Amino acid sequence: MLLDEGHPAAALAQCSAVLAQDGANAEALALLSTLTSHLRGDPVSPGREETAQGKETAEGKEATRGRETARDKEATGAEKTPNTGFDWRAAEKEVAGIVEPALIEGPGADHETERPDVTLADVGGLEDVKRRLEMAFLLPMRNPEMRRLYGRSLPGGLLLYGPPGCGKTFVARAVAGELGARFHAVALDDVLDVWTGASERNLHEMFEIARRNAPCVLFFDEIDALGQKRAQLRSNAAMRGVVNQLLTEMDSVKSENDGVFVLGATNHPWDVDTGLLRPGRFDRLLLVAPPDAAARDSILRYHLRGRPLEGIEMARLVERSEHFSGADLAHLCDTAAEQAMWDSVRTGRARPIRMMDFERAFEEVKPSSGPWLQDARNVVMFANSAGKFDELLAYLRQRGMA
Numbered sequence: 001m002l003l004d005e006g007h008p009a010a011a012l013a014q015c016s017a018v019l020a021q022d023g024a025n026a027e028a029l030a031l032l033s034t035l036t037s038h039l040r041g042d043p044v045s046p047g048r049e050e051t052a053q054g055k056e057t058a059e060g061k062e063a064t065r066g067r068e069t070a071r072d073k074e075a076t077g078a079e080k081t082p083n084t085g086f087d088w089r090a091a092e093k094e095v096a097g098i099v100e101p102a103l104i105e106g107p108g109a110d111h112e113t114e115r116p117d118v119t120l121a122d123v124g125g126l127e128d129v130k131r132r133l134e135m136a137f138l139l140p141m142r143n144p145e146m147r148r149l150y151g152r153s154l155p156g157g158l159l160l161y162g163p164p165g166c167g168k169t170f171v172a173r174a175v176a177g178e179l180g181a182r183f184h185a186v187a188l189d190d191v192l193d194v195w196t197g198a199s200e201r202n203l204h205e206m207f208e209i210a211r212r213n214a215p216c217v218l219f220f221d222e223i224d225a226l227g228q229k230r231a232q233l234r235s236n237a238a239m240r241g242v243v244n245q246l247l248t249e250m251d252s253v254k255s256e257n258d259g260v261f262v263l264g265a266t267n268h269p270w271d272v273d274t275g276l277l278r279p280g281r282f283d284r285l286l287l288v289a290p291p292d293a294a295a296r297d298s299i300l301r302y303h304l305r306g307r308p309l310e311g312i313e314m315a316r317l318v319e320r321s322e323h324f325s326g327a328d329l330a331h332l333c334d335t336a337a338e339q340a341m342w343d344s345v346r347t348g349r350a351r352p353i354r355m356m357d358f359e360r361a362f363e364e365v366k367p368s369s370g371p372w373l374q375d376a377r378n379v380v381m382f383a384n385s386a387g388k389f390d391e392l393l394a395y396l397r398q399r400g401m402a
């Protein structure tokens with residue numbers, strides 16, 4: 001239809017989308033060969049030619065102009081690439097304008113899911129976290145053959161935990177970006193419903209969306225609220241149903257679908273239902289601690305981007321912001337910017353943000369992870385069952401808290 005409407009490049013994009021999923025699709029292959037000869041300028045069926053020429057669209061003109069330019073280049077021999085007499089740049093513009101992303105993504109792509117453009121390279125510092133993600137999650141996910149070779153079944157979900165604002169959600173999105181997968185974050189509010197049975201159905205629907213959009217990272221945020229210790233839920237049968245439904249779905253992800261990757265995040269891993277932590281479920285815990293120096297450097301740079309600055313000593317900011325979370329660092333930058341702004345208003349002369357604004361901001365903004373670390377310390381010291389929180393223990397030791 002696109003070809004008939006005089007959009008061969010768009011038709012080609014659709015064609016490659018189909019072939020990317022099903023390389024042997026006969027219809028797509030047939031269309032591809034029609035398109036290639038069409039784009040080469042070979043004679044095509046009269047009906048098509050007529051329609052294409054009848055359309056005096058801007059794209060049409062541009063494509064024609066492109067053809068001429070390309071031919072000129074061919075004459076001078078300047079163009080090395082095989083010349084099909086087709087202006088790919090014009091075609092790209094055309095495609096960008098008219099093709100529905102949902103079509104390119106495949107028929108099942110839902111609007112609830114996104115395709116993150118961040119990867120682990122965008123996550124500053126946190127080298128340990130990245131290394132463990134690579135070994136425990138990404139490597140086996142990328143290599144089904146390798147998984148088979150080592151007789152390892154599809155890993156269950158990975159549970160990211162740590163104080164608020166330290167990058168759990170950010171890392172989860174980066175994992176999806178890394179896998180070239182879509183990302184579907186599930187908020188508790190999307191799932192829980194006052195009506196009996198509705199919550200379970202909602203949860204099932206979340207997994208269905210992920211299966212339809214595979215490869216897809218299904219991200220459960222604040223999993224502690226969803227799977228609170230069943231003991232705490234004895235009075236709440238509805239909640240218990242949700243926990244059981246989640247367990248069932250996670251078990252079936254393993255058998256039914258290779259393209260659904262489950263990640264969870266929580267600030268309170270010690271409150272997560274132990275049933276959820278069994279092998280094949282959220283069976284590995286990964287601490288996302290407050291950002292180290294390298295991470296703070298990149299977070300600060302991110303938040304200072306595009307702001308007027310003068311004489312900012314990054315190394316000093318990084319050093320002074322030890323123990324700050326990502327969110328604290330954002331707050332710090334905002335506060336410094338505010339200082340500079342008010343000063344400009346007061347004096348009537350606009351000036352950039354300087355170190356002295358940060359000095360004042362440091363007096364106002366303090367690391368927010370303190371209370372979390374105290375809780376964590378109590379759990380680790382008195383209830384580190386089966387060494388589940390060894391990583392956390394090591395972190396607390398390193399900070400002299402345990």
Ligand SMILES: Nc1ncnc2c1ncn2[C@@H]1O[C@H](COP(=O)(O)OP(=O)(O)OP(=O)(O)O)[C@@H](O)[C@H]1O
Pocket residue numbers: 122123124125126163164165166167168169170171267291295298299302325326327
């Ligand atoms: N290592 C990092 N590199 C770059 N930016 C980071 C990093 N860690 C955190 N950030 C920034 O801090 C912001 C807050 O992080 P995020 O929302 O992922 O925290 P969280 O752990 O999910 O917090 P919460 O527990 O409140 O959900 C991110 O949007 C990101 O901009």
Ligand SMILES: [Mg+2]
Pocket residue numbers: 168169170221265
């Ligand atoms: Mg989060």
